[in-house]
Every structure is written in structure tokens, then in C-alpha cells.
Amino acid sequence: MPDPQDTGLAPAPAPTGAGAIASGPPKRRRYSILTRRDKIVLLLMVGIPVALDVTFIWLPTLASILLSFTNYQGIGGITAANIVGLKNYVFLFTQYTLFWPALSHNLLWLAFFVFIASPIGIFFAVLLDREIRGSRFYQNVFYFPVVLSLAVVGFIWELQYAPDGFIDSALGLTSQNNAIDWLGNPSLNIWAVLVAASWRHVGYIMVLYLAGLKSVDPTLREAAAIDGASEFQTFFRVVFPVMAPINIVIVVVTVIESLRAFDLAFIINQGTNGLELLSTLITNNSISEASLIGFGSSIAVVLLVISLVPIVLYLSRVMGSASE
Amino acid sequence: MANQDTSRPEAPSTTGPRSVTRRDVLKGMAVVAGAAAVPTILAACGAGATAVPTAAAASVAAPSTGVPSAAPASAAGVTGTVTVGSNHSDASEVKGMAAINAAFIAANPGITVTMNAVDHNTFQNQISSYLQGTPQDDFTWFSGYRMRFFASQGLTTAIDDVWAKVSSNYTGAFATAVTGDDSHIYGIPVDYYPWAVFYRKSVFSDKGYTIPATWADFKTLCTKMQSDGLIPITFGDKDGWPAMGTFDILDLRLNGYDFHTQLLTGKQKWTDPKVTTVFQKWAEIMPFHDKTFAGLTWEKACDTLIQKKSGMFMFGLFLTGEFASTGTPADLADLDLFPFPAMGTQYDAEDALDAPIDIWMVSAKSPTLQADLDAAKAYMEFWSKGSTQLLMFQNQPGFIPTANDTDTSSFSDLQKKAVQIVSQAKKITQFLDRDSRPDFAGANGMQSFLQKFLANPTQDTTALQAQIQAFWDALPPATV
Known part of the structure; x- marks a missing residue:
């Protein structure tokens, strides 16, 4: 090591106050607690993930945004003739009859998960946390669907919902005139799919929440009980606030699961006839034989913008609490 | 600055094309399975064939007998490897492909066949990137607009020389079906299947x-x-x-072949009152349809016909596959068809119908094509023979061979009738999604629009027709 260890403890001259930066600081040698080797290691540790991040996430995202201003069809190169400006967006918002249904289905999916499926999962977790008899059994039963891929979930529920399937048979509705066409009726099938999706989501949330509940300090409950709090009060006034970090995880997981909703609708009928979602519109328009890559990209950009809202909220919260 | 927060945002997935290519699945299978299967095929064919040799191997033994001018000792002496991309993924069709490849190798000892079979729908969805990437030398595809589309993109190779040798084995309608916009020939028709109304004779x-x-x-x-x-x-x-299929036949009967084909290629407007008439007539018979149609696959729908719970089914001949798989041969023997009824217009006389033609094509970007061009063309030529097509037909009886020299002695009554209604038709269309732009006919295009109509058939379709036209108008300029 030719470098003498210059252990200057001088902090980097980073301005701490906002706007307090003075232009043109005098040029002087920076001291650092890091050796050259440290810097190389750091550079690699930060550089490789950043490079991967940029290559596989930021560049494709940027490419999608750029493609959304073209009518590129995936054959040959993109020429000036392909650039159509905002035409894709104008058509999407004003004339494409499947866009608004798809968007509303995505929002419905989000609302259903946030207000129904996730609370049920939390409720189950609270019940199972009470060491009721057979708790481990129930835990496994509810968690079981999470192990299945959504493709399998779709297949299972397709059988249940078929006109000659379990549900209609159990309801005694098998004849031609009164059978309920769960997956074919365009105003009904989104709800049928939401139930199927929740079947899996509930178990997922339950396990996450249960793990959180197990880590709550039991003395808190004891203290609450001694103070005369009811079960209800104990949970909402004591346990729930303590669980804040898990709650955030639950919210994030729920939002992510809702925004990436795709598999079930696509398996059932390719996301058509009442099951339109932004993700299936993207696939059907840009990846299939249709190859409307430009148009599909514009839908993808809309989904990106929607996804950015929870991402920004989450990150600002995480970053905010980290800097405190 | 050392306190780098490395929590990465859960990246919103954008449209990155998720290529799920299932290559190499059956690669080499043809060679392995084929070699083993040759004796069996020869035996099977030797037993049944009389006037016209059914097996390709037989035509090697006696080249002058069955196959007319089409194969004058065709690819004798050609050596090399031909790679083929197949969308025949059903078990019965895989068997047919294996038999055909075995027969080809037997007839052309110098040529090796390497096959890559891909699931039918996957193949279709990825066709564009497939042809631009590293496709096989020869591949399965559809005639009509879909063939012309890729031909005019320069993604396929013209095979006029092959066609010159084999055209006498085809009727004129097939020649039209494989002619590109530049008047060159791009495909070899290998089978077709009419759309008609199917019923069970016993029920009637x-x-x-x-x-x-x-x-x-x-x-x-x-x-x-x-x-x-x-x-x-x-x-x-x-x-x-x-x-x-129903839209096509109603439009053909009510508005004629010319209007129909012009409509599908953008030369007529979807807002035309003639289209409204189609929807109105369709609405008249919708109450007679299976109530749960929107949630049923065609296979499930076909089951009710098999079980004699339903009376008729407007569909393509390939539904015979479902009938054949019941385990009761009587079911298939009981199946019959009739052409869609006349609607009382001048166009009834056209007897028009959908009869999609499947073809084989030669790609343009295959890395091995230059070296294997002769072998690739020999393979195409081989497919133009009735004897070859029959090998597929024996396994998948819903696809009727196209070649004139096909031995029809093994055809069932149903198949003969299917041939008859096609030959009587003055006008033949392919199918809505084969006669029109793929981006228009897709799942979130025309398929969705028709589902919207069917969800409420008695609706005023003016708004729907305007939406269809708006979708067409918003598509990128047509390349064909």
C-alpha cells in the first residue's frame, strides 16, 4: 500500500442546510476515511446493481415511453414515419372502448383487495393468533392457495365456475335456462375472478400478519388486559399501532398484487368480455400476433403512471423515516 | 453518502416482451421417432393403398405410378438438412408430422429433417418475432391476408419454382390462396376445412x-x-x-363475397347499414343459442352436440377431433353437415363459405436457409403430394388434403360432403381473422367487439359499429 493511511476525520464538505451551498468552493485535497480499495469495492457494490437496474428497468421503461409515441409494429426499424405523437393516447382515452372498463377493473381490483380481501386476511390472522384448537391446521388450509401458481388457481376456479361445475351444481342451477354463467356473463365475471384472486390473497396476507402478531411483545397485551381493555380495544389501540411496519408491508403487498393483476383474467379468457385489465390489454395488443407495439406501450405507460403513485408514496415514507 | 439506501423500488413492469419460446421441445424427435416408425408406416400403407400409392416410400419404388407430373423424381440427389417449424402441437398432429417426416427421409435419403414443434397458439402469437429472428427453413402458416402480410414484409421466400412443378396438382382456387401481392407464390397449400352447420343424423x-x-x-x-x-x-x-365464423357466413349470405372481403380489408366501412343487417339477423337466432356460450370453449360446446343435448353447431370441420375422441366410433359416423341456409338474397347463389387453407412456407431469415435451400424446397414439394397430406389426414381427419392426386377412397361420407360443399362454392373465404389484419382481429379488437354484441344482441349496434370503425381507423397504416 503506497498510500499512507491518511485518517483525516474531516467530514466531507457537504452542505447541510438547504440552499446553503456556496458556489465554487476552494480546490483542496479531499480527505476520506476510505482507502482506494474500499472505494473500488464500494463502486462495484453500488455500480453493479445500478447497472442492472438501469439496463433492465430504466432503459426498458424509457423505451416503452418512447415507443408509445409511435405506431411501431415490431417489424424492421423505427423510422420517422412511425412517429405519431400523441395519437395513441388520444385514441386510448377517447375512442378505445376497452380502456375505461379495463382501468375501472384495475381500480375495482385494488379496492376489493384493500377493503375486503386484506382485512379478511388480517382477521384470520388475529383469530389464528389466539391459539384456538387446530390453529396450525387452519393456518395450512388458508395458506395452501398461496403455494399454487395463479395459473393453477385459475384452472381450479374455472372448473368451479363452469356452467356444469361445482358452484352451479351446488346451487341446483344446472339447466340451460337458470344456470349462472359465472365466467361468461360480462357483468358478473369480474366479481367471480375477484373471489378467486382473494382466495389466494387472503392466505398470503394472513401469514404475513400472523408472523407480525407473533412478534408483538406479550407484555403489551398483558398490560392492556390489566388496565381493563377489552379484546377489541387491545387490538385496535395497542396491537395494531405496534404493528405499523407490518401494516405498511401489507398495504404495499396489496397494492402490488392488485396492479399486477393479470394471470387469472388471462387464463380465463385472455382478458376479454368483461375481464379487461390494463395488463391484458397491453399483452393482447402488443405481444400477440397483433403486434401493435406502439399502442400497447401507451397503455403500459398509463399503468406505469398509476403504479408510480403508490411507489412514490411508499418510497417517500421509507426514505423519510430513514433520514430521520 | 455511505448511507446509501439500497431498497429498490418494485419496478412497474412495462411491456418488455416476455418471450416464452418453447424451442427445442421436439427437436430431433422426428429423426429419432421417425426412424423407428418407418417400417410400420410402410406396412400400414401397403395394406390399404391400391390404385394410388399412399405412402411416399411407395412413390420412390415406383415413381411413375401415382404421382402425376408433380414429382418427376423430384429431390433425388439433394442432400443436406432441412429445419422445419411446426405449429402442430396436438397429439394426433404430432403423430402425423412424425409420419410425414419419416416418409420424407425415406424418399430423400440424403436429407435430414430437424423439426421444432411449438404450441399452436404460441406459434401464432410469436410469428412476427419468430420470422424476424432465427426461424426454421420451412414453417407452417395460414393462407390469405396473413400469408401476404409476411410475404410483403420480406420475411418469407418466394417459391415460384416449386409451384411450377406442383401446380398441376392443385385447382385454381388454391393458386390464388398462395399468391402474394407481388404475384409470386409463397406457400404450398396442404389442407383446408370448411365451416358449416353440423348435426347428428340420429337426432334428426x-x-x-x-x-x-x-x-x-x-x-x-x-x-x-x-x-x-x-x-x-x-x-x-x-x-x-x-x-x-357466424359473422362471416351471415355477411357472405346477406351482403356477398365482394362486400365481405372489402369490409375486412378496410375498403368498406363498419358503419355501413349492411353490417347492421348482419347483426340484426344474428340477433334473431341468438335466443336459440346455448345460454352459457360466453363462458364455454368450443370443445365444451361441442360436447352438448355429442351428448345429443343440442341440435346444431355452426363450426369448422375440425370438430371431428372431438367426436373422434369419444371412444365410440359411432359418434363420428353419426355426424353430418349441411351448408348454412339461404337468406333470400342474390348472394345465396354464391354458396360462399369459410374454408381456411393451411400452408407451408419458406422463411427468409433462417440462418441455414442458403445452405439448405434445395432441401427446404424438396420438403415443400413433398408436402404438395396427396400421399403426404394423407399421412396427416389419417391422424387428424378434420383437415382435408388439398392435392388433386389425393386418394379419396378412405374418405368418410362426412369428409366427402365437406369436399363437395367446398367444390360447389363459387366463392371461398378464409376466416375473419385470416382475411383481415391480425391487429384488427385480435382478442382486444374484433373478438372483443363481437363479444360486446353477443352480450346484448338486441342492442342498437350503431355505437358498436362506430367503435369498430374507430379501431380500424386508429391502426397503423396498412402494409399490405
């Missing part, structure tokens, strides 16, 4: 039904079936495309 004879010739007869028959407790018309549109 038991209940005393007669074949309806007119629209009024058709509706009367439906009413009668309904009162007999049958679903008059079974229908499964979960996959979106089956409805196109």
Missing part, C-alpha cells in the same frame, strides 16, 4: 327434422328443437374467435 331422424334450406326453415327448426328440449344451436365463444 328420431325427431323427424329436415335440413333447413332457407332462413325461415332454419328458425322454424330451431323453435321446434327448443320445444323438444334441445339447445337448438350450441355455441362456445370463450376464446373469442368462434363467433367470427
Whole structure:
């Protein structure tokens, strides 16, 4: 090591106050607690993930945004003739009859998960946390669907919902005139799919929440009980606030699961006839034989913008609490 | 600065094309399975064939007998490897492909065949990137607009020289079906299947039904079936495309071939009152359809016909596959068809129908094509023989061979009838999604629009037609 260890403890001259930066600081040698080797290691540790991040996430995202201003069809190169400006967006918002249904289905999916499926999962977790008899059994039963891929979930529920399937048979509705066409009726099938999706989501949330509940300090409950709090009060006034970090995880997981909703609708009928979602519109328009890559990209950009809202909220919260 | 927060945002997934290519699945299978299968095929064919040799191997032994001018000792002496991309993924079709490849190798000892079979729908969805990437030398595809589209993109190779050798084995209609916009020939037709109304003979004879010739007869028959407790018309549109068959035939009968083809290529408007008429007529028979059609696949819908719960099914001949798989040969023997009834317009005389033609094509970007061009063309030529096509037909009886020299002695009555209604037709169309732009006919295009109509058939379709036209107008400029 030719470098003498210059252990200057001088902090980097980073301005701490906002706007307090003075232009043109005098040029002087920076001291650092890091050796050259440290810097190389750091550079690699930060550089490789950043490079991967940029290559596989930021560049494709940027490419999608750029493609959304073209009518590129995936054959040959993109020429000036392909650039159509905002035409894709104008058509999407004003004339494409499947866009608004798809968007509303995505929002419905989000609302259903946030207000129904996730609370049920939390409720189950609270019940199972009470060491009721057979708790481990129930835990496994509810968690079981999470192990299945959504493709399998779709297949299972397709059988249940078929006109000659379990549900209609159990309801005694098998004849031609009164059978309920769960997956074919365009105003009904989104709800049928939401139930199927929740079947899996509930178990997922339950396990996450249960793990959180197990880590709550039991003395808190004891203290609450001694103070005369009811079960209800104990949970909402004591346990729930303590669980804040898990709650955030639950919210994030729920939002992510809702925004990436795709598999079930696509398996059932390719996301058509009442099951339109932004993700299936993207696939059907840009990846299939249709190859409307430009148009599909514009839908993808809309989904990106929607996804950015929870991402920004989450990150600002995480970053905010980290800097405190 | 050392306190780098490395929590990465959960990246919103954008449209990154998720290529799920299932290459190499059956690669080499042809060679392995084929070699083993050759003796069996020879034996099987030797037993049945009389006048026209069925096996390709037989035509090698006696080149002058069965195959007319089409194969003058065709690819004798050609050596090399031909790679083939196949969308034949059903078990029966895989068997047919294996038999054909084995026969080809037997007939052309110098050529090796390497096959890559991909799931039918996957193949279709990825065709564009497939042809631009590293496709096989020869590949399966569809005639009509879809062939011309890729031909005009320069993604396929013209095979006029092959066609010159084999054209005498085809009728003129097939020649039209494989001619590109530049008048060159791009494909070898290998099979077709008509769309018609299918029914069970036993049901009709038991209940005393007669074949309806007119629209009024058709509706009367439906009413009668309904009162007999049958679903008059079974229908499964979960996959979106089956409805196109009904749209096609109604439009052909009501507005004629010319209007129909112009409509599908953008030369007529979807807002035309003639299209409204199609929807109105369709609405008249919708009450006779299976109520749960929107959630049914065509296979499920076909099951009710098999079980004699429904009376009729407007579909393609390949539904025979479902009938053949019941395990009861009597089911298939009981199946019959009739052409869609006349609608009382001048276009009834056209006897038009959908009869999609499947073809083989030569790609342009295959890395091995230059070296293997002769072998690739020999393979195409081989497919133009009735004897070759029959090998597929024996395994998948829903696809009728196209070659003139096909030995029809093994055809069932149903297949003969299918051939007959196609040969009587003055005008033949392919199918809505083969006659039009793929981006227009897709799942979130025309398929969705038809589903919107079917969800409420008695609606005023003006708004829907305007939406269809708006979608067409928003598509990128047509390349064909």
C-alpha cells in the first residue's frame, strides 16, 4: 500500500442546510476515511446493481415511453414515419372502448383487495393468533392457495365456475335456462375472478400478519388486559399501532398484487368480455400476433403512471423515516 | 453518502416482451421417432393403398405410378438438412408430422429433417418475432391476408419454382390462396376445412327434422328443437374467435363475397347499414343459442352436440377431433353437415363459405436457409403430394388434403360432403381473422367487439359499429 493511511476525520464538505451551498468552493485535497480499495469495492457494490437496474428497468421503461409515441409494429426499424405523437393516447382515452372498463377493473381490483380481501386476511390472522384448537391446521388450509401458481388457481376456479361445475351444481342451477354463467356473463365475471384472486390473497396476507402478531411483545397485551381493555380495544389501540411496519408491508403487498393483476383474467379468457385489465390489454395488443407495439406501450405507460403513485408514496415514507 | 439506501423500488413492469419460446421441445424427435416408425408406416400403407400409392416410400419404388407430373423424381440427389417449424402441437398432429417426416427421409435419403414443434397458439402469437429472428427453413402458416402480410414484409421466400412443378396438382382456387401481392407464390397449400352447420343424423331422424334450406326453415327448426328440449344451436365463444365464423357466413349470405372481403380489408366501412343487417339477423337466432356460450370453449360446446343435448353447431370441420375422441366410433359416423341456409338474397347463389387453407412456407431469415435451400424446397414439394397430406389426414381427419392426386377412397361420407360443399362454392373465404389484419382481429379488437354484441344482441349496434370503425381507423397504416 503506497498510500499512507491518511485518517483525516474531516467530514466531507457537504452542505447541510438547504440552499446553503456556496458556489465554487476552494480546490483542496479531499480527505476520506476510505482507502482506494474500499472505494473500488464500494463502486462495484453500488455500480453493479445500478447497472442492472438501469439496463433492465430504466432503459426498458424509457423505451416503452418512447415507443408509445409511435405506431411501431415490431417489424424492421423505427423510422420517422412511425412517429405519431400523441395519437395513441388520444385514441386510448377517447375512442378505445376497452380502456375505461379495463382501468375501472384495475381500480375495482385494488379496492376489493384493500377493503375486503386484506382485512379478511388480517382477521384470520388475529383469530389464528389466539391459539384456538387446530390453529396450525387452519393456518395450512388458508395458506395452501398461496403455494399454487395463479395459473393453477385459475384452472381450479374455472372448473368451479363452469356452467356444469361445482358452484352451479351446488346451487341446483344446472339447466340451460337458470344456470349462472359465472365466467361468461360480462357483468358478473369480474366479481367471480375477484373471489378467486382473494382466495389466494387472503392466505398470503394472513401469514404475513400472523408472523407480525407473533412478534408483538406479550407484555403489551398483558398490560392492556390489566388496565381493563377489552379484546377489541387491545387490538385496535395497542396491537395494531405496534404493528405499523407490518401494516405498511401489507398495504404495499396489496397494492402490488392488485396492479399486477393479470394471470387469472388471462387464463380465463385472455382478458376479454368483461375481464379487461390494463395488463391484458397491453399483452393482447402488443405481444400477440397483433403486434401493435406502439399502442400497447401507451397503455403500459398509463399503468406505469398509476403504479408510480403508490411507489412514490411508499418510497417517500421509507426514505423519510430513514433520514430521520 | 455511505448511507446509501439500497431498497429498490418494485419496478412497474412495462411491456418488455416476455418471450416464452418453447424451442427445442421436439427437436430431433422426428429423426429419432421417425426412424423407428418407418417400417410400420410402410406396412400400414401397403395394406390399404391400391390404385394410388399412399405412402411416399411407395412413390420412390415406383415413381411413375401415382404421382402425376408433380414429382418427376423430384429431390433425388439433394442432400443436406432441412429445419422445419411446426405449429402442430396436438397429439394426433404430432403423430402425423412424425409420419410425414419419416416418409420424407425415406424418399430423400440424403436429407435430414430437424423439426421444432411449438404450441399452436404460441406459434401464432410469436410469428412476427419468430420470422424476424432465427426461424426454421420451412414453417407452417395460414393462407390469405396473413400469408401476404409476411410475404410483403420480406420475411418469407418466394417459391415460384416449386409451384411450377406442383401446380398441376392443385385447382385454381388454391393458386390464388398462395399468391402474394407481388404475384409470386409463397406457400404450398396442404389442407383446408370448411365451416358449416353440423348435426347428428340420429337426432334428426328420431325427431323427424329436415335440413333447413332457407332462413325461415332454419328458425322454424330451431323453435321446434327448443320445444323438444334441445339447445337448438350450441355455441362456445370463450376464446373469442368462434363467433367470427357466424359473422362471416351471415355477411357472405346477406351482403356477398365482394362486400365481405372489402369490409375486412378496410375498403368498406363498419358503419355501413349492411353490417347492421348482419347483426340484426344474428340477433334473431341468438335466443336459440346455448345460454352459457360466453363462458364455454368450443370443445365444451361441442360436447352438448355429442351428448345429443343440442341440435346444431355452426363450426369448422375440425370438430371431428372431438367426436373422434369419444371412444365410440359411432359418434363420428353419426355426424353430418349441411351448408348454412339461404337468406333470400342474390348472394345465396354464391354458396360462399369459410374454408381456411393451411400452408407451408419458406422463411427468409433462417440462418441455414442458403445452405439448405434445395432441401427446404424438396420438403415443400413433398408436402404438395396427396400421399403426404394423407399421412396427416389419417391422424387428424378434420383437415382435408388439398392435392388433386389425393386418394379419396378412405374418405368418410362426412369428409366427402365437406369436399363437395367446398367444390360447389363459387366463392371461398378464409376466416375473419385470416382475411383481415391480425391487429384488427385480435382478442382486444374484433373478438372483443363481437363479444360486446353477443352480450346484448338486441342492442342498437350503431355505437358498436362506430367503435369498430374507430379501431380500424386508429391502426397503423396498412402494409399490405
